[in-house]
Amino acid sequence: MIFNIRTLLLVLMGGVFFCNAQDTGEDELGAWYMYFGMNRISERFSIHSEAQFRFYESTSSFNQLLLRTGLNYHINPNAIATVGYAYIDTDPTFESDENLVNTILEHRIFEQFILTNKVWEFLFEHRYRLEQRFIRNKSLQPFVEDAVDLRHRARYRIQMTLPLTNTFFLNFYDEIFINLQDDLFDQNRLYGAVGIHLTENSNVQIGYLRNQFTNQVFDRLQIAFFFNPDLKGIFKKEK
Numbered sequence: 741m742i743f744n745i746r747t748l749l750l751v752l753m754g755g756v757f758f759c760n761a762q763d764t765g766e767d768e769l770g771a772w773y774m775y776f777g778m779n780r781i782s783e784r785f786s787i788h789s790e791a792q793f794r795f796y797e798s799t800s801s802f803n804q805l806l807l808r809t810g811l812n813y814h815i816n817p818n819a820i821a822t823v824g825y826a827y828i829d830t831d832p833t834f835e836s837d838e839n840l841v842n843t844i845l846e847h848r849i850f851e852q853f854i855l856t857n858k859v860w861e862f863l864f865e866h867r868y869r870l871e872q873r874f875i876r877n878k879s880l881q882p883f884v885e886d887a888v889d890l891r892h893r894a895r896y897r898i899q900m901t902l903p904l905t906n907t908f909f910l911n912f913y914d915e916i917f918i919n920l921q922d923d924l925f926d927q928n929r930l931y932g933a934v935g936i937h938l939t940e941n942s943n944v945q946i947g948y949l950r951n952q953f954t955n956q957v958f959d960r961l962q963i964a965f966f967f968n969p970d971l972k973g974i975f976k977k978e979k
Contacts, residue, residue: 770796770961771795771960772964773794774790774791774793775967776967777790783814784814786811788810789809793805794806803830803831804829808848810850818857819855820854821854824849826850827848831844844876847873848872851869852868853867853869854866865897867895867899869894870892871893873891892921897916898913899911908934910934911945913930914931915928929949930950943966944965945962946961947962948960
């Protein structure tokens with residue numbers, strides 16, 4: 741019975757890798773190169789660190805820089821609450837003129853709550869996130885003051901991880917973004933990856949992301965490095 745359920749889930753989720761890419765908003769296969777860290781500094785607290793470099797093409801045509809950090813409070817082994825900040829620099833054009841300023845700058849405050857549970861061999865993670873987004877469009881016209889727009893957004897991500905061996909695992913998630921003003925639907929991200937444990941506290945994931953907006957769909961290669969060393973010894977006070 742367990743084998744049949746696992747086979748069915750793998751077939752359904754494996755379809756992430758073979759989604760039809762026609763009618764995409766951008767013909768090139770873009771790429772996201774990412775780093776994530778969770779560093780424990782005490783029994784209850786850890787620091788989240790993150791850097792993402794996003795490109796319209798695999799190695800060129802800059803799209804977005806995202807830097808994010810936060811303070812995690814570990815309620816118990818299966819529940820984490822976080823408050824944090826993110827800085828996002830976005831070029832919304834595929835081939836922008838280097839002589840023109842065409843940038844969207846965003847300062848973002850976020851709050852999130854993560855719950856994890858295990859069903860048979862599957863590890864599930866539910867992430868709930870609220871965002872307060874301070875967005876500034878840098879004007880293309882000189883002497884024109886840039887306006888700051890405050891927007892609110894909610895996100896929910898369900899993630900499933902399946903160990904294959906002690907070294908290899910599969911990771912899938914679907915995340916929906918909901919605007920709390922104006923149009924309700926913002927975007928949806930469907931993701932599938934193969935992961936490799938490098939050490940006890942680090943791994944690499946190589947996968948595919950289908951990022952769907954109301955009128956556009958972007959296909960993205962993702963390469964992510966996760967590094968989660970325990971730093972409690974550094975922050976522990978000498979007795």
